[in-house]
Amino acid sequence: MTLAQNLFRHYEETWGQIDAPVPWSLGPVHELPSEFTVLKYAPNSAHYHLTGARLGLGHTVNFGRPWLCGSRCEHGLISHPYLDDIHFEQLDDSDGSSVHCHWLLPICKSEVDFMKRYGLDAIESKFEDAKIRFLDPCRDAVA
Numbered sequence: 001m002t003l004a005q006n007l008f009r010h011y012e013e014t015w016g017q018i019d020a021p022v023p024w025s026l027g028p029v030h031e032l033p034s035e036f037t038v039l040k041y042a043p044n045s046a047h048y049h050l051t052g053a054r055l056g057l058g059h060t061v062n063f064g065r066p067w068l069c070g071s072r073c074e075h076g077l078i079s080h081p082y083l084d085d086i087h088f089e090q091l092d093d094s095d096g097s098s099v100h101c102h103w104l105l106p107i108c109k110s111e112v113d114f115m116k117r118y119g120l121d122a123i124e125s126k127f128e129d130a131k132i133r134f135l136d137p138c139r140d141a142v143a
Contacts, residue, residue, distance in 0.1 A: 003097065006093050006099075010091040021037050024036075055078055056100075057078055057079065057080070057102055057120075058077075058120040060077050060078070060112050061075060061104065063106075069137075070137060072108045072140070072141060073108050075106070075112045077105045078103075079104075079105045079124070080102065080103075088101055105134060106137070107123075114126070
């Protein structure tokens, strides 16, 4: 079984049956490996790709626009998958390799700025103290 197939199985064990791969043609998708896939789950969406990019825990991504209409969140924070079982975060493959499964948490620019100044633990503490609803596109910023 390939790493991509193991990852699909890992996602299905956590989130249930995959609805369907979602066709994706925006951006420079021709530069991505053939294994790149966007997967749709109800109510989750997940994607994976195997590239040389070194994004990891605590990195941020600028979406360049709100992640959903009406949202204040225009960035994403690569974070622990807090809403999922602790065993979801790491998949150990039979060949000895492992894949870390993080989530891309939509956050506001002010939260990115706060995190850059005070660190990942500080912004995550703010999220915890405010008891934010992680998937609420219209949530208020905590910093």
